[in-house]
Amino acid sequence: MAIASDAREVALNRRDALTGVRNLVVDLPADVQQQVFGRAKGFVLGEQDGSYLDDEVTGTPHPLSSFKTSMGSASLRGEALLLAAASATTPEDHAWVRDQAIGLLSSGDIVDVHAAAVTLSRLPRDVAAEVDANLMVSHGHVGVRQASAVLCLRQPARCRDAAMRLAQDSEYRVRRTLAEAAARADPEASELATEILERLARDPRHSVRVAARPSRHE
Numbered sequence: 001m002a003i004a005s006d007a008r009e010v011a012l013n014r015r016d017a018l019t020g021v022r023n024l025v026v027d028l029p030a031d032v033q034q035q036v037f038g039r040a041k042g043f044v045l046g047e048q049d050g051s052y053l054d055d056e057v058t059g060t061p062h063p064l065s066s067f068k069t070s071m072g073s074a075s076l077r078g079e080a081l082l083l084a085a086a087s088a089t090t091p092e093d094h095a096w097v098r099d100q101a102i103g104l105l106s107s108g109d110i111v112d113v114h115a116a117a118v119t120l121s122r123l124p125r126d127v128a129a130e131v132d133a134n135l136m137v138s139h140g141h142v143g144v145r146q147a148s149a150v151l152c153l154r155q156p157a158r159c160r161d162a163a164m165r166l167a168q169d170s171e172y173r174v175r176r177t178l179a180e181a182a183a184r185a186d187p188e189a190s191e192l193a194t195e196i197l198e199r200l201a202r203d204p205r206h207s208v209r210v211a212a213r214p215s216r217h218e
Helices: 011-025 030-044 077-087 091-104 110-122 142-152 156-166 172-183 187-200 206-212
Strands: none
Touching: 011 030, 011 077, 030 077, 030 091, 077 091, 077 110, 091 110, 110 142, 142 156, 142 172, 156 172, 156 187, 172 187, 172 206, 187 206
16 A cells, blocks of 8 residues: 555556555455555545646547656556445445445446446345436446446346346447346346346347346256
8 A cells, every 4th residue: 555655656556556455355354454445544535646648648648748658547446446345344334335336327438437326236135226227328438337337236126127228238348248147146036137138038139138038057
């Protein structure tokens, strides 16, 4: 966390450090995870944003600038959110992560939006039940609609219409994610899952049809 907290480092290095901590924290004792979660919260809230050379090497270069190199987003919030999700140990922690992820869906930073979508799709089922997947179906980011596909199959009664809309999504990755989620659906979602798989088994995209084949999941 020392590198991640060091504003003298460029944002890319700091995000990589957060990723490294996330890869390690899942195997650490609960008390250490709690400490990491506490530190990650400040990053998620944007309190640690602001890195070396942000104006020069992150975001979109100024059209008149002679230095055109871009090293991606200057934000650390998305990667920190994934770390917070990995280090959360209590229902309250998971609920906090959920609420922050929902807030980041409206971010103007595509990296943060993607991280928020991934986080929502990985939440424990009881925590994710508070997320209304219907509101994510029309989001402009593909990753958010993919997360919606996963969540819809966890909420079949509430999200049937949304799931069927996703089955006709213009982006094949969304339809493929929906097929994969339907193939893994719990028994209470079996009716909706069957309907989705039957529809997507005739999808024009080969990878979607493969994901929807029952034999693939036996």
